[in-house]
Amino acid sequence: MPFDFSDMIEEARISARALRDFSEHLFNPTLRLGITGLSRAGKTVFITALIHGLTRAGRFPVFEPLASGRIARARLEPQPDDAVPRFDYERHLRTLIDERAWPNSTVDISELRLVIDYQRQNGAERTLTLDIVDYPGEWLLDLPLLNKSYEQWASESLALSRGSARSSLAAPWHAYLSGLNAEGPMDEQAALTSAKLFTDYLRACRDERFAMSLLPPGRFLMPGSLAGSPALTFAPLDVPEHGNAPDGSLWAMMRRRYQSYKDVVVRPFFRDHFARLDRQVVLVDALAAFNSGPNALFDLEAALAGILDCFRIGRGNFLNALFRPRIDRILFAATKADHLHHSSHDRLEAVLRRAVARAVMQAE
Incomplete structure (x- = not known):
């Protein structure tokens, strides 16, 4: 970028x-x-x-x-x-x-x-x-997000979740994701449900039975005072890595919140600590x-x-x-x-x- x-x-x-x-x-x-x-x-x-x-x-x-x-x-x-x-x-x-x-x-x-x-x-x-x-x-695993667009992160996250070790854990999220229209109008309930299912998938990966380590964004599993905020209410969508989000779309909404996560959570941690x-x-x-x-x-x-x-x-x-x-x-x-x-x-x-x-x- x-x-x-x-x-x-x-x-x-x-x-x-x-x-x-x-x-x-x-x-x-x-x-x-x-x-x-x-x-x-x-x-x-x-x-x-x-x-x-x-x-x-x-x-x-x-x-x-x-x-x-x-x-x-x-x-x-x-x-x-x-x-x-x-x-x-x-x-x-x-x-x-x-x-x-x-x-x-x-x-x-x-x-x-x-x-x-x-x-x-x-x-x-x-x-x-x-x-x-x-x-x-x-x-720490959030810091590379500073150099990634929403589309890059979404593409990488989906590719990782579709691997043999993770696909079964991500099945409920994938099932919901398949019914979403990224270019359709922004939808708060769709964002909330996507974020919850995506977080459930990350939490399942961290379970000691699977012990997965690569689980950004890190604050999804330890939200603290940001729980329920728009900065933590987004998830990957199946969109082209170099595509452009239509104005007012669910895709544009997810992209904006991903950027807010970087501005509100990741940048201050990097700068101040x-x-x-x-x-x-x-x-x-x-x-x-x-x-x-x-x-x-x-x-x-x-x-x-x-x-x-x-x-x-x-x-x-x-x-x-x-x-x-x-x-x-x-x-x-x-x-x-x-x-x-x-x-x-x-x-x-x-x-x-x-x-x-x-x-x-x-x-x-």
């Missing part, structure tokens, strides 16, 4: 935010660490355990600064972004320890600030501010995909490739820090390794390495 004026405005906003962050970090070195993963990957437990271990001097034998004693202490400080909820570390810790239950899954963005006093290898004492940003991995990250951890429940069979593994591979495509990869330099921040280190980590005997951990790592191989080649 051509680079339009709205893209230029977004780039200017991101550059202005990057310049402000850079000026603040000159006096208070800060690292923004994004932690994400697809549903049920274990983000909340991972972050809670990480903070608990750092603040309580836990055992991290392979983390040299802590194992060697170079980290003097780590402490929590007030979350700095007034518009972002605080990651509720204390409540999650009580849930895990006192109630012996799993915390609720991540459904929105949250943040926590950790200040670490440490000693460099040359003996100099330093302080690092670590802002941990927790957000659903499904939101994602573009500000310095490092990224992506947690992957490779076991769930492995247990669900080859189709789920192929789907996971495609999702991870899509996730890595979203990152602005490349080692940062002075100009990047000023005007165009980059994530220069990304860690993919396989979770739930405790479900396997330790002698099989290398095989789990191999499964994950195979799943991200294509994405890593693109990054390199």
